[in-house]
Amino acid sequence: xxxxxxxxxxxxxxxxxxxxxxxxxxxxxxxxxxxxxxxxxxxxxxxxxxxxxxxxxxxxxxxxxxxxxxxxxxxxxxxxxxxxxxxxxxxxxxxxxxxxxxxxxxxxxxxxxxxxxxxxxxxxxxxxxxxxxxxxxxxxxxxxxxxxxxxxxxxxxxxxxxxxxxxxxxxxxxxxxxxxxxxxxxxxxxxxxxxxxxxxxxxxxxxxxxxxxxxxxxxxxxxxxxxxxxxxxxxxxxxxxxxxxxxxxxxxxxxxxxxxxxxxxxxxxxxxxxxxxxxxxxxxxxxxxxxxxxxxxxxxxxxxxxxxxxxxxxxxxxxxxxxxxxxxxxxxxxxxxxxxxxxxxxxxxxxxxxxxxxxxxxxxxxxxxxxxxxxxxxxxxxxxxxxxxxxxxxxxxxxxxxxxxxxxxxxxxxxxxxxxxxxxxxxxxxxxxxxxxxxxxxxxxxxxxxxxxxxxx
Numbered sequence: 001x002x003x004x005x006x007x008x009x010x011x012x013x014x015x016x017x018x019x020x021x022x023x024x025x026x027x028x029x030x031x032x033x034x035x036x037x038x039x040x041x042x043x044x045x046x047x048x049x050x051x052x053x054x055x056x057x058x059x060x061x062x063x064x065x066x067x068x069x070x071x072x073x074x075x076x077x078x079x080x081x082x083x084x085x086x087x088x089x090x091x092x093x094x095x096x097x098x099x100x101x102x103x104x105x106x107x108x109x110x111x112x113x114x115x116x117x118x119x120x121x122x123x124x125x126x127x128x129x130x131x132x133x134x135x136x137x138x139x140x141x142x143x144x145x146x147x148x149x150x151x152x153x154x155x156x157x158x159x160x161x162x163x164x165x166x167x168x169x170x171x172x173x174x175x176x177x178x179x180x181x182x183x184x185x186x187x188x189x190x191x192x193x194x195x196x197x198x199x200x201x202x203x204x205x206x207x208x209x210x211x212x213x214x215x216x217x218x219x220x221x222x223x224x225x226x227x228x229x230x231x232x233x234x235x236x237x238x239x240x241x242x243x244x245x246x247x248x249x250x251x252x253x254x255x256x257x258x259x260x261x262x263x264x265x266x267x268x269x270x271x272x273x274x275x276x277x278x279x280x281x282x283x284x285x286x287x288x289x290x291x292x293x294x295x296x297x298x299x300x301x302x303x304x305x306x307x308x309x310x311x312x313x314x315x316x317x318x319x320x321x322x323x324x325x326x327x328x329x330x331x332x333x334x335x336x337x338x339x340x341x342x343x344x345x346x347x348x349x350x351x352x353x354x355x356x357x358x359x360x361x362x363x364x365x366x367x368x369x370x371x372x373x374x375x376x377x378x379x380x381x382x383x384x385x386x387x388x389x390x391x392x393x394x395x396x397x398x399x400x401x402x403x404x405x406x407x408x409x410x411x412x413x414x415x416x417x418x419x420x421x422x423x424x425x426x427x428x429x430x431x432x433x434x435x436x437x438x439x440x441x442x443x444x445x446x447x448x449x450x451x452x453x454x455x456x457x
Contacts, residue, residue, distance in 0.1 A: 001144065001158040002086065002090070002140050002143070004138065004140050005130075005141055006139070007137045007138055007139045008139070008169075010027055010130075010132050011025075011027070011239070013041060013130065013172045014041050014232075015172070015232065016168060016169065017168075018232035018235075018249065019251070020044075021251060021252070022043060022044060022045045022048065022124045022252065023041075023042075023043050023249075023251045024043070024250050025039070025041055025235075025248060025249040025250070026039060026041075026089070026094070026246075026248050026399075026401065027239070027247040027248060027249065028132075028134050028245055028246075028247070035245050035264055035267070035276070036134070036246075037133065037135050038087040038088065039087075039131075039132040039134055040129055040131055040132070040401070041132075042094045042124065042128070042129050042130075043126070044126075044128060045126050046126070046127055046147050047059050047074070047124070047147065048122075048123070048124050048125075048253070049070065049074065049093070049095075049121065049123045050119050050121065050123075050252075050253045051067035051070075051101075051119060051120045052119050052120050054066075056070055058074070067104060067121045068101075068105075068360055068364050071121070071123065071360055071402075072360040074125065075092075075359075075360065075402060075404070078091075078092075078144075078146050078147070079404055079406075080144050081405055082403065082405045087131025087140065088269065088407055089131060089409070090131065090144070090404075091127055091128075091143075091144040091146065091403065091404050092125070092402050092403035093123045093124065093125050093126070093401065093402045094123065094401040095121075095124055095399075096119075096122055096123075096252065096255075096257055096394050096397060096398065096399045096413065097120070097121050097363075097397045097398045098118055098119060098393050099393065099394070099395060099396045100114075100120050100391055100392065100393070101121055101367065101368075101397065102367060102368050103120075104120075105364055106381075108381055108382065109382055109386070111385055111388065111390060111391035112388075112389055112390070113389060113390050113391065114390070114391035115391075116420055116423065116425060118391075119253045119255060122252040124252060125147075127143060127144050127158070127161060128143050128161050128165055129141075129142045130142075130169075141162055141165055143158040143159075143162040143165075144158060145158035146404070177233050177236040177237060177240075179236075179455070180226065180228075180229045180230060180234070181456075181457060182223060182225075182456045186223050186224065187222070187453065189219050189220065190219060190388075191219040191220075191389070193439075193442055197439060197442055198438075199387045199388075200217065200432050200438040200441045200442070202387060203436075204432060204433075204434060204436060207433060207434045211383070212374055212376060212380050212383065213374070213375045213376070213433065214310055214433045215373070215374035215380040215383050215431070215432055216371075216372050216374050216380070216430065216431050216432070217384065217388065217430070217441075218388065218392070218396070218427045218428060219427065219428065220388075220390055220427045221425065221427070221449060221453070222423060222425045223423075223456060224422060225422045225423070225424055226422075231249075231256045231258060231417075231419055232249065234258050234424075234455060235249045235258045237455040238258060239260070241451050241454055242415065242451035242452075242455075243260070243340065244260040244261055244262045244339065244415065245262060245264075246261040246262065246263065246264060246399070246400075246412075247260050247261065248399045248411070250399065254421075255418065255419065256417075256418075257394055257399065257413070257416055257418055257419070259413060259415065259416035259417075260415040260416070260451065260452075261411040261412060261413060261415050262278065262339055262414075262415065263346075263369075263371065263411060263412040263414060264410075264411060264412070265366075265369045265398050265410045265412045266363070266408060266409070267408065267409045267410075268359050268362060268406075268407055270407070272350065272352060273323060273353050274348060275319070275349050275366070275369070276346055276349075277308065277315055277347055277349070277370065278344045278345070278346050278371055278412075279307040279310075279311050279345060279347075279371055280298055280301065280308050281345075281448060282294040282295065282297060282298040282342065283341065283342055284339075284340070284341055284342060294343060295336055295343045298336065298344075298345060299336055303433065303435055303436075304334075304345055306433065307433055308334050308345050308347055309334070309347075311347075311371045311375065312330055312349055313375070314370035314375045315366070315370050316349055318365055318370065318377075319349060319351040319365070322353060322362055323351035323352055323354060324351070324353075324354055327351045327352035328350070329349070329350050330347060330349050330350075331350060332346075332347060333347045334347055335347070340451060341447065341448075341450045341451045342447055342448060342450075359408040362408070363398075367398065369396070369398070372429070374431065374432075393418050393425070394413050395413055395416060395418060395426075396413060396414065396427075398410040398411060398412060398413055399411050399413050399416075415451065417452065426449060426452045428444075428445040428446070428449040429445060430448075
């Protein structure tokens, strides 16, 4: 069941729900070629799935197990066909997967310290979604009546839920954003400049020894927030400073994510798979001349091209595990994309998912994304656990949805605040290869974190 409504900004409507547990905004804050067209609001899930260290909470039940298997099992219970030509998420599971979820896929060492205790998986199952076509400025409510299975009961619930939501959004109003400001000195890192450079040198030694080709090493920033701090205002500030095609705001399992991710991890639409790895970064210039100089420098950089191609090869290998033979292609390699604070090199890898595989199978074959681990992936992740001081949590995991029709769209969780118990963390990293310059790698992490820092101070 669906109904078109008058278009309003997703931010205006979502402001009504931002402080409610289970609220999810997937916000295409910047249109890009073949992505960033649609935004979605999902609220009031009929079921929550949360996992931490193998202990799973499904609704009121708690048990041990593999969260990927539980997710697949639950998705099988609910199926719907989408209304064609309308925004593609019309009900399903939405939320986030943390980097540490990889422990359910491979035997890996644990991080030295998991101080924040973010969930490994937090997903809501939604029967009520608002979809926005940002290109045509149109919007619809979708209501499927789940978890009811009987047709008449589903239809009745769907009508009730749609009427309830229509009444809620009649009062939508985009109030003025008054951002909370913090002090620069309050933001702390788990690396000093020297220690980060030492970490880079250690990775270079692993590369020279033949252990790996590259590894992504990040530093984590942390700041304590005032008790009355508005995380949604923080999102609106970040949204204005650094619009991104995979921006998101989530309030799930006592965790708030405020994201301005530019990177698609996986798209699955009618068995067609796409991933868009980012590798290669330069800051935006202070003027047009400097900006052009930085972008041309990135396009001409053999080092950055090599980093990108390594990850493309890794992703081609990952996709080939679940895609049809000879279907994995690279339609675009190392193209330039420019954002508010940085230039990036972006490639596109596609494939055709095998008939008997699902979105969860695709996730299990590829998670976490190769662009934020390194190559070879498993050895790079072992080195990350050895070098980085803290568990990554949502950083370098994924945010997005799996629809009840089987399609999926997930981002890489970068350029993102992860907030819990009034502590906000955000991370930035870079790919370390044999010819990396330690100080330049450190400065690249600061470039990537610039918009996040600016949205706080």
